[in-house]
Amino acid sequence: MAVIQWFPGHMAKALRQVKENLKLVDIVLELVDARLPESSRNPQLEKILENKPSIVVLTKMDLADQKQTAKWVNYYEENGQPAVAINSMQGSLKVIEKKIRIVLAEKLAKKEEKGIINQRIKVMCIGIPNVGKSTLLNHLVKKNVAQVGNKPGVTKAQQWLKAGKNLQLLDTPGILWPKFEDPLVGKKLALTGAIKDSLFNKDDVALYAIEHFCEFNPQALKERYNLSDEKLDDTTVEVLLELTRKMGFKEDYDRGSERLIFDIRKEKLGRYTLDRVPIAASKVATRE
Numbered sequence: 001m002a003v004i005q006w007f008p009g010h011m012a013k014a015l016r017q018v019k020e021n022l023k024l025v026d027i028v029l030e031l032v033d034a035r036l037p038e039s040s041r042n043p044q045l046e047k048i049l050e051n052k053p054s055i056v057v058l059t060k061m062d063l064a065d066q067k068q069t070a071k072w073v074n075y076y077e078e079n080g081q082p083a084v085a086i087n088s089m090q091g092s093l094k095v096i097e098k099k100i101r102i103v104l105a106e107k108l109a110k111k112e113e114k115g116i117i118n119q120r121i122k123v124m125c126i127g128i129p130n131v132g133k134s135t136l137l138n139h140l141v142k143k144n145v146a147q148v149g150n151k152p153g154v155t156k157a158q159q160w161l162k163a164g165k166n167l168q169l170l171d172t173p174g175i176l177w178p179k180f181e182d183p184l185v186g187k188k189l190a191l192t193g194a195i196k197d198s199l200f201n202k203d204d205v206a207l208y209a210i211e212h213f214c215e216f217n218p219q220a221l222k223e224r225y226n227l228s229d230e231k232l233d234d235t236t237v238e239v240l241l242e243l244t245r246k247m248g249f250k251e252d253y254d255r256g257s258e259r260l261i262f263d264i265r266k267e268k269l270g271r272y273t274l275d276r277v278p279i280a281a282s283k284v285a286t287r288e
């Protein structure tokens with residue numbers, strides 16, 4: 001995982017590159033992590049995209065809570081933003097291509113009227129570090145790594161890669177930065193491994209994780225660390241201390257925190273989704 005520390009200069013440059021590459025493509029795949037779809041989105045992207053068609057692609061769906069993922073996809077679609085959930089490592093080409101065809105239906109029909117058929121659709125992936133851009137690119141391109149020609153970009157020639165029979169992808173995905181301002185977003189990003197471990201306090205992230213699991217999946221916490229029901233009702237700090245003891249680390253809650261974070265990332269507590277769809281929207285989703 002390449003971890004990037006963002007400074008204003010970096011941000012401006014990355015943004016400029018994304019803008020320049022946008023001109024070269026028909027559609028953008030905005031990759032977000034299904035475990036934290038909103039927290040892993042870049043708030044400025046909407047402005048940059050302007051009228052460019054885009055699809056929010058929720059990656060790592062195999063790690064996220066299935067019901068929550070369905071709610072998120074529904075939420076985006078209800079708000080006019082096409083969305084699809086995938087596991088970047090498996091069978092996502094068909095799903096993505098189908099979605100692209102739906103989103104670009106009108107444009108493709110017009111091209112067909114003009115006799116332009118079999119032209120590859122130009123696609124660009126963008127997203128924050130670690131969201132799965134390279135994994136998806138490699139999966140889509142598979143053995144078919146032949147370049148389909150160089151297109152002039154503004155600053156350098158762009159390489160294109162064939163994906164299946166109908167798509168071509170920019171070989172360099174656009175990297176965006178997450179929103180760091182909100183400390184809660186930072187903790188969520190840290191828990192899933194999206195930001196460098198040295199950038200956060202492990203015990204803060206572990207306490208947040210305990211809070212999340214106590215609310216949404218106390219059973220997983222209880223079973224994994226053999227906790228009593230009474231202990232789960234205790235303060236998060238007490239739960240952390242008890243977990244640490246159960247792990248055999250005595251009072252060393254730094255080690256306890258580290259192990260808890262590691263376990264969660266390794267799915268030892270099962271699938272989870274840290275972001276919830278806004279209440280009003282989730283009501284709509286349940287009613288359907």
Ligand SMILES: Nc1nc2c(ncn2[C@@H]2O[C@H](COP(=O)(O)OP(=O)(O)OP(=O)(O)O)[C@@H](O)[C@H]2O)c(=O)[nH]1
Pocket residue numbers: 001002003059060061062063086087088089127128129130131132133134135136175
């Ligand atoms: N389980 C699961 N893991 C995934 C999925 N997509 C990516 N990963 C894993 O997530 C990690 C990061 O994936 P990358 O493809 O390197 O992410 P990236 O966006 O290219 O990252 P940067 O190079 O840091 O910008 C890797 O360990 C991948 O194996 C997915 O859909 N499911």
